[in-house]
Structures are given as structure tokens and as C-alpha cells.
Amino acid sequence: MKKNRHNALLIGLIVSLHLFVIFPGFLAPYDYASQNREIPFAPPTRIHFFDSTGKFHLRPFVYAWKQDSGPDSGYEQDRSRAFAVRFLVSGAPYRVIGGWTSQLHLFGVDLPGQIFLFGTDDFGRDEFSRVLYGGRISVLAGLLGTSIALFAGSVAGVISGYYGRWIDSLVMRLVELFLALPWLYLLFAVRAVLPLRIRTTDAFLLLVGVIGIVGWARPARLIRGIVLSSRERNFVLAARAMGASDFHILRKHVLPQAYPIVLTMAAYLVPQFILAEVTLSFLGLGVGEPIPSWGNLLAELQNYSVLTSYWWMYLPATALVALFLIYHWASSALQEHTSVSA
Amino acid sequence: MNLRVSAKAIGKMLAATSLWLAACAALQAQDLVVSKATLAQPGGQLVVSLRSEPKTLNPILSVDANSREVIGMMNADLVHINRDTQSTEPALAKAWKISRDGRTYTVYLRRGVKFSDGATFTADDVVFSFQLYLDEKLHSPQRDLLMVGDKPITVKKLDDYTVEFDLSKPYGPGERMFDGLAILPRHLLDVPYQQGRLAQVWSTTARPDELAGLGPFQLKEYVPGQRFVLERNPNYWKTDSSGVRLPYLSTLTFLFVPTEDAQVVKFQGGETQMLERVNADNFAVLRRNESTNGECLRDLGPGLEFIFLLFNLNPLDATKSPDIAAKQVWFRDLRFRQAISLAVDRKGMARLVYDGRATPIWGNVTPGDKLWLNSNLAHPERSIEQSRALLESAGFSWNANGDLLDTQKKPVSFTILVSSSNAQRSKMATIAQDDLKQLGMDVQVVPLEFRALVDRILNTKQYDAALMNLVNGDVDPTPEMNLWLSSGQTHLWDLGEAKPATPWEAELDRLMEAQMTATSFETRKKLYDQAQAIVAENLPFVFLLSPNILVGAQSTVGNFHPAILEPYGLWNADQLFISPAGSPLCK
Numbered sequence: 001m002k003k004n005r006h007n008a009l010l011i012g013l014i015v016s017l018h019l020f021v022i023f024p025g026f027l028a029p030y031d032y033a034s035q036n037r038e039i040p041f042a043p044p045t046r047i048h049f050f051d052s053t054g055k056f057h058l059r060p061f062v063y064a065w066k067q068d069s070g071p072d073s074g075y076e077q078d079r080s081r082a083f084a085v086r087f088l089v090s091g092a093p094y095r096v097i098g099g100w101t102s103q104l105h106l107f108g109v110d111l112p113g114q115i116f117l118f119g120t121d122d123f124g125r126d127e128f129s130r131v132l133y134g135g136r137i138s139v140l141a142g143l144l145g146t147s148i149a150l151f152a153g154s155v156a157g158v159i160s161g162y163y164g165r166w167i168d169s170l171v172m173r174l175v176e177l178f179l180a181l182p183w184l185y186l187l188f189a190v191r192a193v194l195p196l197r198i199r200t201t202d203a204f205l206l207l208v209g210v211i212g213i214v215g216w217a218r219p220a221r222l223i224r225g226i227v228l229s230s231r232e233r234n235f236v237l238a239a240r241a242m243g244a245s246d247f248h249i250l251r252k253h254v255l256p257q258a259y260p261i262v263l264t265m266a267a268y269l270v271p272q273f274i275l276a277e278v279t280l281s282f283l284g285l286g287v288g289e290p291i292p293s294w295g296n297l298l299a300e301l302q303n304y305s306v307l308t309s310y311w312w313m314y315l316p317a318t319a320l321v322a323l324f325l326i327y328h329w330a331s332s333a334l335q336e337h338t339s340v341s342a
Numbered sequence: 343m344n345l346r347v348s349a350k351a352i353g354k355m356l357a358a359t360s361l362w363l364a365a366c367a368a369l370q371a372q373d374l375v376v377s378k379a380t381l382a383q384p385g386g387q388l389v390v391s392l393r394s395e396p397k398t399l400n401p402i403l404s405v406d407a408n409s410r411e412v413i414g415m416m417n418a419d420l421v422h423i424n425r426d427t428q429s430t431e432p433a434l435a436k437a438w439k440i441s442r443d444g445r446t447y448t449v450y451l452r453r454g455v456k457f458s459d460g461a462t463f464t465a466d467d468v469v470f471s472f473q474l475y476l477d478e479k480l481h482s483p484q485r486d487l488l489m490v491g492d493k494p495i496t497v498k499k500l501d502d503y504t505v506e507f508d509l510s511k512p513y514g515p516g517e518r519m520f521d522g523l524a525i526l527p528r529h530l531l532d533v534p535y536q537q538g539r540l541a542q543v544w545s546t547t548a549r550p551d552e553l554a555g556l557g558p559f560q561l562k563e564y565v566p567g568q569r570f571v572l573e574r575n576p577n578y579w580k581t582d583s584s585g586v587r588l589p590y591l592s593t594l595t596f597l598f599v600p601t602e603d604a605q606v607v608k609f610q611g612g613e614t615q616m617l618e619r620v621n622a623d624n625f626a627v628l629r630r631n632e633s634t635n636g637e638c639l640r641d642l643g644p645g646l647e648f649i650f651l652l653f654n655l656n657p658l659d660a661t662k663s664p665d666i667a668a669k670q671v672w673f674r675d676l677r678f679r680q681a682i683s684l685a686v687d688r689k690g691m692a693r694l695v696y697d698g699r700a701t702p703i704w705g706n707v708t709p710g711d712k713l714w715l716n717s718n719l720a721h722p723e724r725s726i727e728q729s730r731a732l733l734e735s736a737g738f739s740w741n742a743n744g745d746l747l748d749t750q751k752k753p754v755s756f757t758i759l760v761s762s763s764n765a766q767r768s769k770m771a772t773i774a775q776d777d778l779k780q781l782g783m784d785v786q787v788v789p790l791e792f793r794a795l796v797d798r799i800l801n802t803k804q805y806d807a808a809l810m811n812l813v814n815g816d817v818d819p820t821p822e823m824n825l826w827l828s829s830g831q832t833h834l835w836d837l838g839e840a841k842p843a844t845p846w847e848a849e850l851d852r853l854m855e856a857q858m859t860a861t862s863f864e865t866r867k868k869l870y871d872q873a874q875a876i877v878a879e880n881l882p883f884v885f886l887l888s889p890n891i892l893v894g895a896q897s898t899v900g901n902f903h904p905a906i907l908e909p910y911g912l913w914n915a916d917q918l919f920i921s922p923a924g925s926p927l928c929k
Contacts, residue, residue, distance in 0.1 A: 035776050037690045122769065123694060123776075188791065195665075196757045196788050196805065281789070289772040289787050303765065304603035305623035309630075 010333060013326050021135030025094030028129035029108045029115060033290040034092065036114070036124030039065050041310050042075050044119040052079060060085045062115050083113025119312035121300065131316045134292035137204060139323065142274040145211030146266055152216035154262060157223025162231060162250060171220070178217040191285055203287045207280060211273045219265055223258050230257040263331040271324050294320055373436050373452040375580040379901045379917035382590045386920030388899065390616045390912065391599040391608060396570065399553065400544035401524035402474050402482045411909050412570055412596060417524030418556035420449060420468065421517045425905035425913035428713065428817050430517050434463070434525055434556060444512030444861040451503040456577040457527050459554035465499040470528040472497040480540060487519060514858045514866050515820045527554045558589040558916035570596040580916055590919035609894065615920070617894040618911045621766065622697040625892040636897045638928035644701040644710040645891040645906040646814040649767060650883035651758070651774065653679065655835045656803045669756050669806055672748060677736040679881040684722060684729040685777050688886055695769045699890040705878040708888035710906045711817045714867065716874040726780050733781065746782030755784035756806035759798065762789035770886060771809045799834060815908065819857060819870050826854050826873065835882045846880045897926035
């Protein structure tokens with residue numbers, strides 16, 4: 001009973017999280033590319049309920065940031081004018097799906113005020129909107145890339161481990177080849193033959209493709225090891241003695257041994273692949289400015305001055321952490337589920 | 343108190359005095375340079391970071407900045423450009439005479455100067471050094487600088503301390519050409535040179551006793567992957583005004599620290615005493631802690647670097663690269679380039695990317711080059727309206743979505759290449775992208791690994807536009823010859839023109855050639871002003887910014903006077919010292 005409630009909560013979280021990142025336009029108050037050149041690196045907007053006279057307002061309000069005087073200094077709130085926070089407001093147009101556009105946003109403030117829940121980046125762009133839009137590419141590329149890598153890796157690993165002999169040698173030499181290839185230079189070469197302008201959808205597919213191709217070898221090796229060991233287990237030998245088909249043995253006896261490993265691998269490959277996208281962007285193979293991805297949002301933190309000066313630039317990491325925790329939870333729930341049923 | 347003075351003690355004192363007298367006499371026999379820097383006690387160790395390991399210690403072969411920096415500390419030139427005053431001053435040459443026709447330079451050498459290994463320096467070393475620089479088989483990068491009027495200069499020894507240089511044509515920059523040309527020890531290098539092994543000697547792994555130089559420091563130790571340690575050259579030819587031999591520092595260490603962020607962390611931790619160049623972001627971080635850490639940070643204003651937007655104007659085969667060739671129709675239209683120049687937000691770039699520590703520019707000479715800047719050039723204010731008007735007059739139009747269309751009604755879209763390792767220029771390109779969106783242009787910024795970028799610009803010519811930078815090594819126009827001459831190797835927008843492609847490029851050729859052979863500064867300045875005006879008018883580049891030179895040192899470093907010419911902080915390394923008591927010296 002309690003467990004079911006847990007699982008319902010988990011499924012609800014996963015679904016809503018993916019809705020957030022697949023349809024960021026509604027939740028994000030601004031377009032990811034709109035710059036406010038007067039307020040680079042402004043801290044998150046403070047939301048107030050009490051005005052300067054101490055009076056309580058049920059509808060929260062915000063103040064605008066203004067640069068305080070003198071060089072090398074920060075921002076202060078311009079208390080001369082308050083902007084009320086409103087829900088379901090009309091703002092910058094965005095595309096929902098295909099040609100359908102909308103202007104409706106979940107929240108916003110009275111114009112010309114602005115609300116930056118996660119502060120602004122170096123161009124004065126709303127970091128919160130960028131995190132939401134960034135998830136669209138990172139989460140999907142991470143998930144798809146991981147699925148491809150794990151699927152290809154599992155198939156290769158199972159075939160190699162179960163059938164052994166020359167098939168095993170062949171697949172494993174291939175795996176070693178893939179692990180040994182100097183990927184950086186190959187990717188340079190890939191970049192050189194591609195046209196300079198890559199459309200975002202192509203860049204996305206490219207990301208998924210590269211991640212999948214580079215990533216399948218390690219899971220394959222691991223899964224082969226598991227299959228190899230379980231092949232000789234007594235229950236497998238018994239099943240075989242009773243005349244079970246290869247497919248049946250694999251499905252019923254060998255693969256269940258590999259589930260937990262595959263799930264654990266998935267939980268740690270997704271973040272790795274989201275970060276791999278930064279490297280690919282560096283080589284000109286990922287998505288470029290001004291389109292955000294969690295990888296390039298986090299890449300800002302590699303900058304020493306950002307790291308030491310603007311704490312809100314860490315906030316994209318919280319989205320990533322939340323997502324990974326949920327995935328981790330999901331993977332352990334699944335693991336529990338499979339081990340009970342097996 | 344003991345007042346008894348023994349004969350032995352008096353004898354010692356006398357001996358010491360006579361030694362001192364002898365030393366003075368020896369000093370007078372030598373032509374030593376007396377520095378005017380603040381007096382200090384010898385001793386002290388200075389540690390600075392270097393971006394990567396030097397590739398060689400051989401001055402004939404060095405091309406990379408890191409090698410040149412280390413080599414510069416161990417070697418000396420005949421005439422040196424004072425990085426602070428930006429004018430020339432005597433170095434190993436105590437004086438020189440230029441003949442009336444500007445073609446013969448007679449150089450009088452300092453007497454009694456010794457290499458770091460104790461051998462005496464004479465005219466033979468000078469003749470030998472120039473022989474190496476000019477030897478075609480050695481492919482020295484300095485050879486180009488010694489070609490005047492397409493002919494190498496000739497070098498002749500008149501006596502042990504006099505050398506004559508003959509040029510085929512008068513040479514505008516005059517004695518500036520000697521700056522940075524290290525004079526090498528003939529007694530060590532002649533044998534390897536005769537055997538054809540010169541390229542193999544003086545590598546980074548050379549033993550200290552295999553090297554000798556005339557610079558303030560000599561090699562002490564090289565630890566691969568970690569550091570170069572130099573120690574003071576006891577035979578250096580400069581003293582301070584009280585007669586103490588320079589340099590003051592006992593050792594100068596170059597630590598290899600590959601990233602700037604790591605260099606800043608090391609500097610903040612006190613592991614290094616100087617940051618030779620720091621970007622604006624890190625400068626702001628250091629500034630915030632300046633009062634507590636007691637560092638001495640200097641913003642020297644714009645240097646000689648300029649950042650610009652380059653459009654591909656190379657004549658391309660329309661059948662092989664039809665995409666780029668189609669876009670070149672726009673790029674070739676001056677009004678298109680002018681419209682872009684009017685639309686980019688230079689001030690915004692300076693503020694957002696450089697924290698305000700950069701200066702907007704509209705021409706190739708930066709405000710840091712006060713001597714040569716043509717201050718009459720127009721600085722048109724940013725105006726999207728004027729920019730749109732220009733595009734309209736050039737036949738461009740806009741569709742209902744606000745996208746810019748060319749005369750064929752094709753949407754205007756192109757890519758801007760940037761080096762992915764330079765965060766600042768990538769950011770500038772992002773700003774330009776947003777600015778040009780306001781004109782209805784669809785611009786994509788493509789970060790590429792630096793070598794891939796250079797390959798596209800110099801070799802394959804497969805690009806639309808690029809945002810890049812150039813840094814001049816000297817305030818003089820000479821280093822820019824390769825850039826502006828239509829036949830120049832770095833005539834980036836249209837490489838390898840057989841003859842000038844446009845009338846203004848022909849005029850630019852004429853002006854640049856003329857200023858190279860004019861000998862008076864006024865004539866050269868007038869010609870170069872005209873050249874700057876032509877560049878600003880025809881916009882082969884859309885000039886954007888010149889970043890400020892930002893330098894820092896620990897407050898215990900004395901005589902710290904950074905300059906906008908390389909090496910920014912170490913140019914006066916022979917005068918630098920470390921406060922012995924650790925008391926702050928700067929400010």
C-alpha cells in the first residue's frame with residue numbers, strides 16, 4: 001500500500017518533470033535568448049510580501065535591479081516602483097508543437113518589471129528560462145543517447161557472452177577498437193566534413209548519434225561479463241538440459257541477472273552524457289549560442305570568476321541534481337520490482 | 343668594544359679596499375649601462391606563470407610566445423625598444439649612426455661586455471648572429487624582418503667593436519629592426535653551425551653549460567612539465583646608479599600553468615609573484631580582494647590587440663562553393679559591411695564581455711598606440727535605423743516576419759566562426775548575433791577549435807565570417823605590412839592577391855610601401871594616417887574592440903612598471919626586485 005503510493009508519487013514526478021522540460025515555453029517567463037544588456041549577472045529577483053511601510057500584500061511583488069554606483073560593484077533593488085507578480089500572463093511568443101504558437105506564460109510581473117527566479121547570466125538573460133529550455137535538449141539527448149548506448153551495448157554483450165567462441169572474440173575486439181579510438185581527433189574530422197551551419201534538430205540528432213556510438217562499448221563489455229558468468233550457473237544449465245530455447249534462457253534466466261547492472265549504468269551514464277554535450281559543443285558539434293543546454297549552462301561555472309562571484313550560476317546544477325535523484329530513485333524502484341518478480 | 347686594530351686586520355682592510363678599487367677600475371674599462379631604476383639590494387626570487395612550456399631555447403628557431411619570453415630573459419639585442427617609452431635605447435650597441443641616404447647603419451658596440459660563460463663579446467658575435475638569422479637554410483622567422491626591399495641586409499665588421507649594416511633601400515622604422523634579435527655566442531655555436539646541427543642545439547633539454555647569453559639571466563634548471571629556473575647572469579652589462587650589478591633578482595622561475603584560472607589561483611595563493619596578463623573577469627575577482635591580499639593590480643588601458651569581424655572576400659569558385667559564393671555578393675557590398683559596423687553594440691561588448699575594460703575601435707590602430715593613431719577618424723554611433731537605411735539603399739528588403747532578404751529575395755543568413763578556446767570572443771559573437779537579428783539577419787555562431795579555424799581562414803577559405811583578433815608586436819606600422827599589402831601573407835580577407843583586387847587596396851599598397859621607405863617620422867605618420875583612413879572607410883574588417891592590458895604583481899615586487907608591449911610585466915626584469923622585509927612596495 002505504502003509502496004504503491006511511493007511509486008505513484010515517483011511516476012507523477014517523472015511525468016511532470018519531463019513535461020516541464022518538453023514544454024518549457026509555458027513555465028518560462030521569457031525567451032531563452034532575450035538579452036538585457038544593462039543587467040548582466042543580476043542576482044535572483046527577490047519576491048516581497050511586505051512593502052516599505054511594512055504593509056502586507058497578498059499578491060507578491062518585485063523590484064527591479066539597478067546597478068549601484070561605482071565600478072566593480074553589484075546591484076541594489078530600485079524601491080521606487082513595485083511590480084506585482086501575476087499568473088497566466090501573456091508575454092513573449094513561443095512555439096508549443098509544430099506551428100502552434102502561444103503567448104501564455106504561467107507567471108510574470110507587470111511591465112516593465114522583470115522577474116528572474118534564478119538571476120541572469122552574462123548577457124542579462126533569464127537563467128530560469130534558460131534552465132527550462134536547456135532541459136529540452138539535455139534531458140532528451142541524455143536519455144536517448146543512454147538508451148541507444150545501453151541497447152546496443154546489451155545486444156552486443158549478450159551475444160558475445162552467451163555464444164562465446166569466435167563471436168565473442170569478434171565483438172570484444174570491436175569493443176576494444178572503439179575504446180581505443182582517439183575520439184577527439186575523429187570528432188575533429190567529423191566536424192570538418194559537416195557544413196558549418198547545423199540546424200538545431202540536426203545538432204540534436206548528431207549529439208544523440210555521437211553519444212550512442214561512442215558510449216556502447218563499455219556497457220557491452222560489462223554485460224558480456226555478467227552473461228558469461230550466468231551462462232554456467234546451475235539453473236541455466238538445468239534449463240538447457242530441459243531443452244529450453246536460447247531465447248527463453250536469455251529472457252528468463254540470463255537477462256534478469258543483468259537488469260540491476262543496466263539500471264545502475266543508466267543512472268550514471270545519463271549525467272555523464274549530459275556533460276559530454278559540453279565537450280561536443282566545444283568542438284562545434286553540439287548546440288551553439290544562444291540555445292541553452294544544461295551542459296553549456298554548467299560550462300559557465302568553469303570560469304573562475306563566475307565560480308567565485310555569482311552563486312546563482314550554480315542553480316542549473318540543482319535541476320540536474322533533482323533529475324538525477326529521481327532517475328536514481330526510479331532505477332532502484334525498478335530494480336526492486338524486477339527482483340521481486342524474478 | 344674592542345679598539346685594538348691588528349696589523350692583520352689592517353692588511354685585510356687594505357686588501358679589500360684595493361680589490362674594490364680594482365673592481366671600480368674594471369667597471370670603468372667596461373661600457374656599462376647605468377639604470378635609473380629605484381635602488382635595491384640584490385637577491386630575491388621571482389616566480390611567474392607561463393601558459394605552456396617553451397618549445398626551444400634557440401633564438402634562431404623560436405616562434406611561440408612562451409619560448410620568446412624565456413629566451414628574451416637570457417639574451418640581449420643591439421638596440422632595444424624601451425617598453426615604457428616605446429622608443430629605442432642603446433643596448434649592446436652603445437651608439438649608432440645612420441647615413442644620410444638612410445641605407446648604411448654604423449653600430450658601435452659596448453666594450454668589455456662578457457657572455458654569461460665569461461667569453462668576451464665582440465663584433466664577430468654580431469656578424470655571426472646576423473649570418474644565422476639570414477641563412478635561408480635555417481628558416482629563421484626573423485629573416486623576413488631583415489629583408490629590406492626584398493634583399494637581405496648585409497653585415498660587415500669594421501673593427502672589433504664596430505659593425506656596418508647595409509640596406510638596399512632606406513628603412514622607415516630604422517634601428518627598431520634590431521629589437522629582439524638576440525646576439526649569440528660565436529664560440530659556442532660556430533661548430534654546430536658548420537656541421538649543420540644548429541637546429542638541434544639549445545633545445546629545452548640543453549645543459550646550462552651548453553648555453554651562454556648576454557641577457558640578465560642564465561639557465562639554471564629545467565624540470566620538464568613543471569618549470570624553468572633562471573639565475574642571475576653575473577656578467578650582465580647593466581648596473582644601478584650606485585654601481586651594483588643588475589639584475590637584482592637571484593632567480594627567475596617560470597612555472598608552467600596551462601590555464602589562466604589556475605594562474606590566478608596560484609597568484610592569489612602567493613605561489614607566483616606576477617600575473618603577466620589577466621582577463622577582465624579574473625581582474626574583477628582580484629580587484630574585489632585587492633585590499634585584503636595587498637596585490638598591485640594595474641589596468642594599463644588598451645594595448646595593441648584589436649578584435650574584428652572578418653568577412654570572406656576571397657575569390658571563390660562558384661561551382662565548388664556555391665553557398666559561400668552567393669553570400670559573398672552581400673559581403674562585397676561596402677554598404678552591407680557598413681550596416682553591420684553601425685549595428686554592432688561595441689559599448690555593450692566592452693561592458694558585458696570585458697567588464698568595461700576594453701575600448702571600442704573603428705580602425706586598426708588602437709588608442710594604446712598614441713604615436714601612430716589617426717585621431718581624426720570618425721567614430722559613428724551605433725544606429726539600427728541608419729543601418730537599415732543603408733541596407734535598403736543596397737537593395738535589401740524585409741519580409742512580414744522581419745527577416746532580411748537580398749535582391750534575389752533570399753533570406754540573409756551566415757555563420758560567424760570563433761575560436762572555441764576563447765570565451766571572450768565567443769561572447770562578443772553572441773552579442774553581434776543578437777544585434778544583427780535586429781536587422782533581420784539570421785546569424786549562427788560556430789565555435790571551432792583554433793587550428794581548425796585558422797585552417798579554414800588561411801587554407802581552405804571555407805567560411806562566411808569570423809570573429810578574431812590580431813596583436814601587434816610593436817607600435818610601429820611595420821608589423822602590419824603583411825596584413826595590409828595585397829600580397830601579404832596575412833591579408834586575411836582576400837589572401838594571395840596577384841594584384842590589388844580593388845582600387846583602394848592598390849592605394850593602400852602604395853601608402854604602406856611608401857611609409858616603409860620614408861625616413862622622417864612626420865612623412866611616415868602622414869602616409870600611415872591616410873592608410874588608416876582608407877581601412878576605416880572600406881572596412882575590410884569591422885573593427886570592434888581593443889581589450890585593456892591588465893597586469894598584477896604582489897605588492898612586494900619592486901620596480902614593477904608594466905607596459906602595453908610584450909613582455910608586459912617582465913620587460914624590465916633586470917630591475918625587478920623583491921622587498922627583503924616583505925614590506926609592500928607598490929602604491
